[in-house]
Amino acid sequence: MKRFLPFVIVAALLFPTFSHPVSAAEGQSAELATKARSAVLIERDTGAVLFEKNSQQPLPPASMTKIMTMILIMDALDKGKITLNEKVRASEYAASMGGSQIFLEPGEEMTVNDMLKGIAIGSGNDASVAMAEHLAGSEKAFVTMMNKKAKQLGLKNTHFANPTGLPVKDHYSTAYDMAMMAKELLKYDKITNYTGKYEDYLRQNTDKKFWLVNTNRLVKFYQGVDGVKTGFTGEAKYCLTATAKKGNMRVIAVVFGAETPKERNTQVTQMLDYAFNQYQTTPLYKRNALIVKASVSKGDQKKVNVVTSEPISILTKKGASTKDVTTEVKMNQDLKAPLQKGEEVGMLIIKKKGQVVSQSPLVSQGNVKEASWWHLFKRTMGMFNHSS
Template sequence: MKHLLPKLLIFMIILLTAPSAFAEQTKQNTSELAHEAKSAVLLERDSGKVMYDKNSHEKLPPASMTKVMTMLLIMEALDEGKIKMKDKVRTSEYAASMGGSQIFLEPGEEMTVEEMLKGIAIGSGNDASVAMAEHIAGSEEEFVGRMNEKAAELGLKDTSFQNTTGLPEKGHYSTAYDMAIMAKELLKYDRITKFTGTYEGYLRENTDKKFWLVNTNRLVKFYPGVDGVKTGFTNEAKYCLTASAKKGNMRVIAVVFGASTPKERNGQITKMLDYAFSQYQTYPMYKRNQIISSVKVNKGQNKKINLVTSEPISLLTKKGENVESVKKEIKQKGDIHAPVRKGTELGTLILKKDGKVLQESPLVAEKDMDQAGTWTLFKRTISDWTKWNE
């Protein structure tokens, strides 16, 4: 018994100190994920949960990562039917004059929206970005205004855009966290990864000016699952990257600002992605555009309109944890009047466990609904009156 006491004491010390030692080791490991970057963040796309943070709200020049917002507004316009992939886009003198990375558009040259998007996503074309901005909004200035409006709509308080390209300009800045949220919103549109996830391609294929595009994001080729989103570099910003990768059901967004070299930037993004996929798992709950409920619309062509999810919804946990007993709660706006436009936010889906809110996500109108005509409203009134008096 006398010999067992020292061993028992040692065992108790190990047992008591192991959890704190493990926590300290985990903290140390995560602190090394992006130690060479000015700022960084790692989050899971569907839930928006942050898994790693380093100065993620520090305002810094985003360089060409600015084009994440440019592409977001292009994809929104496509989704709303305001433009189509096959529409022709004419290049102005101003768009063709852009310096920096470009696809060498000439004044008056026309490309389709699809080709322009290819030039932005793969080749980081400043000229293509301005041409698309003018096509959608009439001028780059107007488009930049819409970029800032969208940033405000997303609740991004540390972002200010002065151009569509990321070329250095006073008052043009963002943060790692804000950039991740922009990427989160962009990735709602599945079609975008067709462009951001392509390593190489061509423009002007059937001409003598065939132009080879190589993705500035080399991880698209060298890290399994990476399919976006945008690199950035200026002398002021250094090497930046907003990356997205998907494995199984889990999509991760990793952002790095201010790395000294492309190798450092890619290495730190790789560490963050490895950490996310090794330590966490997701439980998909709903797909985008899935019908969740319906809500009454006053004086609409139909009495009710379906509410659908505005984004994919998943729950994030550490590996080994489960999401049993998750409850769904729906909050709907009241007193809704026609007309209603597709995508208008009309409610909120809330997921809870043991009374704790795990996630909230907007519910939006499934489609447009115009006002009902006078005859329709009259028949509806008669029908309601008849039912009331039965």
């Protein structure tokens, strides 16, 4: 049985603490999100909350639900479970989805790459269900995966009932939880190749060529915006989880319940402006940066590369010093095979003047299989012969 770090440390990882000067209270005096039911503004790398309004209030997320759908797709791609070029067949059920769609026909096949375009750019409900069935075997099984991932991310006010966001009972999230989902999705650099495109085409070189236009108009009209997902239903009103990057800094702004698309976009724009005007980030590590080589017992290899699971930065007010920053590595005790690629094996703690400012999971860079008894026997004999 694996032994892990104390619970209090794991909890701190999921709910980071931040040092001066990045508390949400500082943003409350700003006139932001006045026409939204709820909103939140965070810096991506640290997860620091720069502004919030009713950010823990459960509300219908509409098609912002597809952020979690895309997380599971990107995770499967990252772990080699699927490829961008493999074909996905649309079932009759997937093709029957209403609302936003790319008009899949029953039995039609599209690549994962094109399905991702259909979800990220066109908000296709049919594409979302087709991918759900492809990954999990059924929509119901995929929803179980969605809720399991939400728990892993520490999202306490989110529950999914479908992969699309179409109105249904017991389907809700919050502005804060949605920001954390976007934070997770943006770990995968290639996702913005989809969410950041304003227009593209499906079924090219056929007589059914289909034009996609991004439902997130800020991709075209706000410099630096390259995602993530809009949402609208009669109950949810106009919603948007947006991300923008300028220089070294990436921020995420979430708005629930605006009355019009214009109000939604205006409020998100104001939140993004506020973040870039008031704060700055200093990058420390890119995703997949090698931190340490750790010993693994009973594995087919003795050591595994331990790498960062996400980009890691220091966030400060503009003009503030970034000196006196130190890092500390804490590994889970007694690492034993088997280990899966991406499995959490430790934590990187970032400190400024000795005070913890953020914490981030460290993961295994690759798979470590459990060694056979013969492999272990030969290893033991080799050690014995060497010592003699």
